[in-house]
Amino acid sequence: EVQLVESGGGLVQPGRSLRLSCAASGFTFSSYSMSWVRLAPGRGLEWVSYISSSGDTTFYADSVRGRFTFSRDNAKNSLYLQMNSLRDEDTAVYYCARKAIPFDYWGQGTLVTVSS
Amino acid sequence: EIVMTQSPATLSVSPGERATLSCRASQSVSSSLAWYQQKPGQAPSLLIYGASTRATGIPARFSGSGSGTEFTLTISSLQSEDFAVYYCQQYNNWPPLTFGGGTKVEIK
Numbered sequence: 349e350v351q352l353v354e355s356g357g358g359l360v361q362p363g364r365s366l367r368l369s370c371a372a373s374g375f376t377f378s379s380y381s382m383s384w385v386r387l388a389p390g391r392g393l394e395w396v397s398y399i400s401s402s403g404d405t406t407f408y409a410d411s412v413r414g415r416f417t418f419s420r421d422n423a424k425n426s427l428y429l430q431m432n433s434l435r436d437e438d439t440a441v442y443y444c445a446r447k448a449i450p451f452d453y454w455g456q457g458t459l460v461t462v463s464s
Numbered sequence: 465e466i467v468m469t470q471s472p473a474t475l476s477v478s479p480g481e482r483a484t485l486s487c488r489a490s491q492s493v494s495s496s497l498a499w500y501q502q503k504p505g506q507a508p509s510l511l512i513y514g515a516s517t518r519a520t521g522i523p524a525r526f527s528g529s530g531s532g533t534e535f536t537l538t539i540s541s542l543q544s545e546d547f548a549v550y551y552c553q554q555y556n557n558w559p560p561l562t563f564g565g566g567t568k569v570e571i572k
Contacts, residue, residue, distance in 0.1 A: 393551050395561040407559040449555035450498035454507035
């Protein structure tokens with residue numbers, strides 16, 4: 349069974365940093381590209397970032413480029429989203445998702461609240 | 465960036481009735497279109513990909529159609545578990561991957 353479990357969310361002040369993790373199991377992790385997608389309060393889904401199966405290619409939404417860094421450790425079946433210079437508008441539930449075209453499995457999400 | 469527009473924003477339907485949801489792309493996305501369902505407090509789940517192919521385990525009452533810029537998700541006979549928010553997403557021209565704003569299907 350495919351499982352994706354996010355962690356690392358919480359309350360953080362604007363301008364500070366946070367690192368999200370996603371632990372994957374139930375499939376050959378190193379064979380799949382992965383993504384982060386977020387759902388902000390009162391808004392729809394927004395794609396945040398993509399990473400290739402090897403980790404050598406990443407893409408970012410304009411809204412996070414230069415502030416967020418997406419990485420993976422295939423030996424640990426894990427993903428990481430380093431979020432720096434956080435803004436109020438980054439408040440959302442962050443989901444890791446398998447693949448990108450389309451997103452075929454999703455984790456349950458971790459809530460990030462940016463507030464002073 | 466391809467902008468995805470969903471209509472209506474909210475759809476009120478009685479159980480057992482048919483629901484038709486629309487999704488429009490600002491430029492052609494061919495058949496590279498997916499639909500997702502999201503219930504409150506839950507993760508989204510994949511319903512349809514390739515505009516019309518049901519994902520594994522998705523009941524036949526869900527069907528997708530369209531190509532180019534106009535797409536439709538039809539739920540033939542709404543069940544209680546189908547009341548949720550539905551999103552379309554294009555993956556023909558990316559990055560960025562883009563979603564529609566969602567359609568909330570509520571009980572009439």
